[in-house]
Amino acid sequence: MYAIKKKYYGGKTIDKGHFITGCGDPENGFKLFVCEGCHHVRKVPYRCKGRFCTTCSVGESEEWSRLLSEDVLQVNHRHVIFTVDEGLRDIFLLHRHLLKIFMDEAARLLVDYFQKKIKVTPGIIVGLHTFGARINFNPHVHILVTMGGMTKTGEWKGYDFLPFEMLRKQWQTIVLKLIRKELTVAEKKPIQSKLQKAFSDRPRTCIFE
Template sequence: MAEDVLQVNHRHVILTIDEGLRDIFLWHRELLKPLMDEAAKLMTDYFQKKAKVTPGIIVGLHTFGSKVNFNPHIHMMVTMGGITKKGEWKGYDFIPFQMLRKQWQTVVLKLIRKHLTKQEKKRIQPRLQKAFSANGEGFYVYAPKQRGKIKEQLRYIARYIRRPAIGTNRIEAYDGQTVTFKYVDKTDGKEKHETVTVEEFIIRLIRHIPDEQFKTIRHYGMYSRRSKKLSKKLLATWQQGTKRWILKVKKTLRRQTWRERIISSGQKDPMICPHCDNYYDYMGEVCLEEGKLEIKIAFTKEARSYMERVICHLEGTGQEKQKEEKRNRPSASKEDVCQLSLFNVS
């Protein structure tokens, strides 16, 4: 995510809902997607009204609290500025918390009333009334200014948006009957421990498994799939004339490859053989079809010849021959292992 956004200042915006409304989204999980849409629309409308720009927004849905309870809330990565109708970049770094809190409260309550039946609305009306009266300043909205280098900010926000319900480092004990885990209590900021039964722990955990085909990360504004390429082209043209480098024209923003991700995490290059320190070279591929190994790709005659020999070696010519070859075959050397590793046999 950090590699796929503009290298500009972003805000990490958090939008929450009243505690009494959480169960409504648990009973009606179809409201989670509109909740994300409304959060993005709230920020987009604000930027378009105040700064006349369309920002880039990445929304992440968290359905969990620190105690792995069901607590749906929104995390957003929002550009501090956006693109104008003329294709120019315009910075804007002011977010009015008090105004957004009341607006977010109104949006959530309207969303619930709009999507539920009359009978359901009548049943939960006390919850809606309490959520309105008990939050005179609106629902909680938090958007701290980020400090440090832009790339470090983006990596931090992106990691936070993608975090799971609970990490294994928080699970401290398991005896077959109960699970003990630690958490930070948001009310006093202290670390605490809780012990629950295995059944209760599983119930808390599986609530956060997204429904089939549901996307917990969504893109809006400049980062939406429809306008992303166009926005980059417009900004690239604009910055050529102004010499203000919002994005690098020569560098295409892209996701890291599997190999790059492993290296950046501090591990060894997976394309280097651990035995001889030579680089692996993809020369072909062998796949299993109807119980037989078949060559699918061979870039050279030598590669095809080698794969044919490997297939013949693996399949053999019968049990007797395999036994005889096993008795007479010398132990494989490191060089043989390296050669076999050059090809993907699946």
């Protein structure tokens, strides 16, 4: 079981974590089913029904995926992940309001690219994740984007290339501008070295799959 780090998560999230750890434990309650014929008794523990629970959320996740696959255009898609330099993650931890802007800017970057490059509006599905596989705070955006889009006349126009290096640099600039715009002078002062390092380094902040 992963240790829950109070540094990364608020009280409500920690409460949910403790709730999940007791999922399926008979000590937290159960139902008894008795066969009237053979009198066999079956004990079924209560589940937490939490959306973060790897047991309870499986069915809902599979149903959501099925419905989504029926709804999306049957065209080629790319999976793009936008993340943030490790040295800047705590900024988003302390300033949670930036996460919504962070997600919106990632979507806007891809939409703007398609609109400027081939004059189409792509289809996108966007999801924000705030933690990684190690349950560490790691904000990143998953985007499923159509390889192509609709013209102003409603016609489909395909496209088969995304410029990784160009988008990576643009995303790097967007994140740094976002931080500089949203934080006060006093808040930016102690992290100036981190901002400069993030701009001069080549972090893997944009991933294509």
